[in-house]
Amino acid sequence: MAEGVELAYSVIDKYIADGRRTAEDINSQPYPTRAPNDNLQDILERMLRFQSEMLPLWIETLATLVKVDPSRNGSATTRERGAASNGSPKSETMAVSIEVVSLRPVQVSVELRPNVEAGSLVALGLNAVDPGKPVLTDISLMPDEIPGRIKLRLRIPEDQPPGTYSGVIVDRDCGETRGTLSIRIAD
Incomplete structure (x- = not known):
């Protein structure tokens, strides 16, 4: 979790720095920012890194666990689909x-x-x-x-x-x- 927090803070810091530079280029006036808490930044970075690694695995796992019966959602059965195409059921x-x-x-x-x-x-x-x-x-x-x-x-x-x-x-x-x-x- 701490790594996710760290990662998030580094992303936020990057966007703030980029925004500040862009604003300074446009307005020629410096914009002060306060220094982030390093511990909280580390936690956010770790949490985001963990989530980015785990989310695809969870989605794939859930997709394999959830099966929908075609007769329950109004979809044609395999036999009906085969008959509608060329008469031979598709595997x-x-x-x-x-x-x-x-x-x-x-x-x-x-x-x-x-x-x-x-x-x-x-x-x-x-x-x-x-x-x-x-x-x-x-x-x-x-x-x-x-x-x-x-x-x-x-x-x-x-x-x-x-x-x-x-x-x-x-x-x-x-x-x-x-x-x-x-x-x-x-x-």
Whole structure:
């Protein structure tokens, strides 16, 4: 929180200094400002930095948790949409083959957007809510031997603490989010 406060104060100080310089250029009269409290500035800077890092993760997490039933919002069902186009239902799911190397039981949850290219996917690492737990990085996504499927490979280190780890799957070429990945490692 203190880092966010510090960051906010540094941003505010920058804007005040820029405004003062602009006003001095226009009016040729100096504008005095009072010195900010360094401790409060540090707190604000830290708080803003923390929020800027956490907000995208929270939004992505909430988007994966909230599912809307199309029949409840007046939207056509998948079958009705397929019939309206060319008579063949469109697939809105992507088949994923999962390979896990772990000494402990692991539960894996993968959600991918439709029509993603397996060759361009990458997982940026899986994080636990507890920042003291190490990030899981031995993750690979590739085309499966069966056409139209994606293979996910996970290797869990023996000393990895139990818990839930999650992250996003992105397109390596453009950096856009293409899905989410979550695993739960048992005790």
